[in-house]
Amino acid sequence: MQSQPKKFILPDLVSHCTFTLHCSRHRRRITGETKQWLFRGDNLTGRARDKYHGLKAGLLTAMCYPDAAYPQLRLCNDFLTYLFHLDNLSDDMDNRGTRSVATVVLNSLYHPRIYSPERIGKMTRDYFRRMIATASPGSQQRFIETFDFFFQSVTQQALDRAAGVIPDLESYIALRRDTSGCKPCWALIEYANNLDIPDEVMDHPIVRNLGEAANDLVTWSNDIFSYNVEQSKGDTHNMIPVVMAQEGLDLQSAVDFVGDMCKQSIDRFIEEQEHLPSWGPKIDADLAIYIGGLADWIVGSLHWSFDTERYFGKNGRQVKATRVVDLLPRRTSSS
Structure with a gap:
């Protein structure tokens, strides 16, 4: 019988990504003000507050929206912090729980001026009212539609988790593009x-x-970065166990497989830009800013993954340097 591996090696995605990393000068200010916004009237104490500080959402926001003015950056940080909060909630929910949260959130987006007693509804209305003050109608519509897709997909994820289903790679990719919350x-x-x-x-x-x-x-x-924590909890909504099951690969081979897919996605992003048509000087200039924002997300998220404590605890810098991840033991139901 083959023994379980004790560690695995991360692919070198940071070196493969050649986009310039930027960081907003407003990082500290948004971090402090979003913290007050998140904890206002809430009983988040102890571990929940520690989780917030270890998350370092303000750093992610500052690196992914580096050129935003302060009010816009602050809203983006409120949303990202709230999205991580929702993600933590949905990890512990069945499909009925995710549907009830989705109902509150989507009602708050479609009817932002109607009062909501639920805290998650109040938070949703608060940031969305600020957003619609300056956001274009198209970006507002895209925001609501894609957030709706997010909730539909996390509901499906909850159903799969409850049934112990590991989807095939193609189905997983389609679902994961929405469960990510990137759109x-x-x-x-x-x-x-x-x-x-x-x-x-x-x-x-x-x-x-x-x-x-x-x-x-x-x-x-x-x-790849979250696999260690997720496998310790027995969570299989992750590309690595999907690839292991479908391709019959061991852990390291599956990590390498997904790493190659990541490198190909960066290459694809660069290659697609070469085929962009022109819509005239004004639109082309705006589109270049948007595409630059996507590149900021690619490079910013890669570096942030080693700064946050969400994936590697306080060892992120060491893991970034060595790329060696020691496997965590499986948690028992009582731990």
């Missing part, structure tokens, strides 16, 4: 940079392909 964050690139790009441009196949390539890199690399 609403792409709408926030438009908002953060005060862009008003016509719908027909945003719907162009090459522009969609660029968003998809960025989503794939952020999402698949996240599956």
Whole structure:
């Protein structure tokens, strides 16, 4: 009988990504103010507060929206912090629980001026009212639609988890592009940079392909970085166990397989840009800012993954340098 591996080696995605890393000067300010916003009137104490500080969402926001003015950056950080909060909630929910949260959130987005007693509804209305003050109608619509897709997909994820289903790779990729929550964050690139790009441009196949390539890199690399924590909890909604099951690979081979897919998504992102048509000077300039925002997400998320304590605890810097991950033991139901 083959013994379980004790460690695995991460692919070198940081070196493969040659985009320049930027960071907003407003990082400290948004971190402090979002913290007050998140904890306002809440009983988050002890481990929940420690989790927030270890998350370092303000750093992720500052690196992914580096050119945003302070009010826009602050809203983006509120949303990202809230999205991680929702993700933590959905990890512990069945499909009925995710549906009830989805109902509150989506009602808050579609009817932002109606009072909601639920805290998650109040938070949703609060950031969305600020967003619609300056966001273009197209980016507002894309934000709501893609957030709706997010909830549909996490509901399906909850059903799969309850049934112990490991989907095939193609089905998993389609679902993961929505469970990642990246698509609403792409709408926030438009908002953060005060862009008003016509719908027909945003719907162009090459522009969609660029968003998809960025989503794939952020999402698949996240599956690699989060695998250790997730396997310790027995969670199989991750590309690595999907690939192990479908391709019959051991852990390291599956990590390498997904790592190659990540590198190909970066290459795909660069290649797609060479085929962009022109829509005239103004639209082309705005679109270049949007595509630059996708590149900021690619490079920012890669570096942030080693700064946050979400995946490697306080050992992120060491893991970034060595790329060696020691496998955590499986948790028992009581731990």
